[in-house]
Amino acid sequence: MEKYQLVIIGSGPGGYVAAIRAAQLGFSVALVERYPTLGGTCLNVGCIPSKALLDSSEKYYEARKHFSEHGIEVGPPTLNWEKMKARKDAVVRQTVSGVDYLMKKNKIAVYHGHGRFVSANEIQVDGGPRLYGEHIIIATGSKPTPLPGVPIDKKRIVISTEALSLPEVPPSMVIIGGGVIGIEMASVYGRLGSQITIVEFLDRILPGLDKEAAAEMQKALSADYGVQFLLGYAAEAAEVGPEGVNLTIRPRTGGEPKTLSAHTVLVAVGRRPYTDGLELEKAGLSTDERGRIPVNEHLQTAVPHIYAIGDVIQGPMLAHKASEDGVFVAESLAGRKPHLDYRLVPSVVYTWPEVASVGYLEEELEKLGRPYRVGKFPYRASGRARAAHEVRGFVKVISDAKTDQLLGMHVIGARAADVIAVGVAGLAYGASAEDLFRLPLAHPTFSESIKEAALGASEGQPLHI
Numbered sequence: 001m002e003k004y005q006l007v008i009i010g011s012g013p014g015g016y017v018a019a020i021r022a023a024q025l026g027f028s029v030a031l032v033e034r035y036p037t038l039g040g041t042c043l044n045v046g047c048i049p050s051k052a053l054l055d056s057s058e059k060y061y062e063a064r065k066h067f068s069e070h071g072i073e074v075g076p077p078t079l080n081w082e083k084m085k086a087r088k089d090a091v092v093r094q095t096v097s098g099v100d101y102l103m104k105k106n107k108i109a110v111y112h113g114h115g116r117f118v119s120a121n122e123i124q125v126d127g128g129p130r131l132y133g134e135h136i137i138i139a140t141g142s143k144p145t146p147l148p149g150v151p152i153d154k155k156r157i158v159i160s161t162e163a164l165s166l167p168e169v170p171p172s173m174v175i176i177g178g179g180v181i182g183i184e185m186a187s188v189y190g191r192l193g194s195q196i197t198i199v200e201f202l203d204r205i206l207p208g209l210d211k212e213a214a215a216e217m218q219k220a221l222s223a224d225y226g227v228q229f230l231l232g233y234a235a236e237a238a239e240v241g242p243e244g245v246n247l248t249i250r251p252r253t254g255g256e257p258k259t260l261s262a263h264t265v266l267v268a269v270g271r272r273p274y275t276d277g278l279e280l281e282k283a284g285l286s287t288d289e290r291g292r293i294p295v296n297e298h299l300q301t302a303v304p305h306i307y308a309i310g311d312v313i314q315g316p317m318l319a320h321k322a323s324e325d326g327v328f329v330a331e332s333l334a335g336r337k338p339h340l341d342y343r344l345v346p347s348v349v350y351t352w353p354e355v356a357s358v359g360y361l362e363e364e365l366e367k368l369g370r371p372y373r374v375g376k377f378p379y380r381a382s383g384r385a386r387a388a389h390e391v392r393g394f395v396k397v398i399s400d401a402k403t404d405q406l407l408g409m410h411v412i413g414a415r416a417a418d419v420i421a422v423g424v425a426g427l428a429y430g431a432s433a434e435d436l437f438r439l440p441l442a443h444p445t446f447s448e449s450i451k452e453a454a455l456g457a458s459e460g461q462p463l464h465i
């Protein structure tokens with residue numbers, strides 16, 4: 001049996017980052033991964049390949065629709081889908097081999113094979129050795145939530161993994177779920193020419209993000225790529241035929257079902273924690289009603305030397321949150337005093353315009369009965385946005401009505417993913433909206449709009465509108 005101070009199961013952005021941080025802090029570390037490549041969902045079939053396709057498809061769309069507005073005449077571009085996918089695969093390969101390098105550099109022992117508990121300190125790696133860990137971190141991530149009645153055949157009815165590598169750009173696609181995956185994939189295939197229909201259970205898309213930004217996003221997807229939305233419908237059943245898929249959907253409030261036909265159906269109705277075959281019970285652990293591993297504020301499970309992080313526990317299912325969890329546990333084990341606040345974790349949708357959000361939503365504050373003020377600045381009033389021909393969107397700053405303390409920031413528009421970083425820093429350091437207004441942000445930038453929105457929240461009136 002191989003002995004380590006720390007054994008980590010799962011090499012996603014939770015597990016592999018925890019491994020590096022623990023090794024940096026002097027621990028002997030083993031990392032167990034059931035797939036041949038490291039990096040988990042995010043690097044292999046999530047964040048990285050989806051962003052590679054989003055960036056490529058955005059360039060294609062720009063060349064087709066917007067270059068001429070800048071005085072660049074290139075003629076209609078043609079799509080080489082095989083090459084676009086090959087570039088995406090190369091980006092993934094490069095990124096996961098970067099993780100291999102980091103494991104070697106930090107002297108982390110990597111074991112490939114499914115890991116399962118034998119006891120509270122022992123992990124059996126299938127086809128490999130038994131490992132003893134003084135401490136263990138479970139970082140086994142998540143898998144897509146299945147939809148009863150709509151079985152995945154991986155050809156015509158697919159999940160995000162297949163959607164990142166479809167053999168052809170489908171002429172038509174129905175996406176079940178108007179969440180983050182649905183909206184990002186609608187952007188990729190909408191830009192490449194697919195006729196997209198989104199079926200969403202709720203009466204809005206992008207739940208969990210700012211309502212106004214979500215409404216703007218819906219408008220942008222309709223206007224730019226002709227995406228159609230069927231809100232308030234649940235998908236019930238699907239049948240695959242030679243021409244494609246017939247999908248039955250029904251209004252959420254009841255009533256007559258409708259049938260839609262499409263070449264391809266993408267199911268993106270959320271993800272659920274993954275603990276299959278982990279044999280948690282052998283360690284004295286179990287999952288809650290949503291399949292998550294319960295943890296306390298130190299991310300300890302019911303067995304104190306076993307921790308759990310990332311998508312397999314509570315909190316947003318995001319890569320940077322998983323990594324924050326991993327660093328938190330490694331530093332706690334080393335006797336440091338890190339802190340964790342999921343309210344500071346930003347959410348980003350990498351479409352164009354991008355959507356980004358951190359802190360409280362207006363509806364959350366309304367529910368809490370906490371009085372707040374809102375300042376909003378439209379990109380169309382920003383010099384940089386006009387120069388870039390990117391005038392859609394806004395920055396919204398929310399502050400406490402009495403104290404002016406920053407409570408949230410929500411952005412839709414070009415580079416929102418980067419603009420939101422100022423809001424994260426402001427919230428982390430307890431800034432007021434006035435503090436944000438007083439930041440000397442460079443001109444002309446998209447981020448300057450934060451100052452304007454912050455003044456709007458603080459005093460009711462931005463400078464430039």
Ligand code: FAD
Nearest residue numbers: 010012014034040041042046047115141310311317318319
């Ligand atoms: P995972 O990344 O899921 O890693 C878990 C690892 O554990 C896997 O490699 C798995 O094989 C391994 N494992 C599981 N059980 C065992 C076992 N018993 N033995 C050995 N190994 C095991 N998040 C963002 O923040 N930004 C994005 O842009 C983004 N884009 C996404 C796009 C898509 C299409 C998808 C599906 C997700 C996206 N996410 C994004 C979410 C992100 O991928 C996850 O939040 C993140 O990967 C969670 O990290 P994790 O380490 O908890 O788990």
Ligand code: NAI
Nearest residue numbers: 177178179180181182200201234235268269270271317348
């Ligand atoms: P999601 O939770 O974002 O959205 C799922 C959507 O499906 C919801 O809007 C829900 O109302 C809807 N839905 C559920 N059942 C339905 C039904 N029967 N019919 C119609 N609609 C239904 O989940 P998604 O998009 O699958 O993404 C999974 C996770 O991956 C998310 O938690 C997200 O955090 C993460 N992710 C993050 C990305 C990013 O950070 N940019 C990109 C992609 C995924």
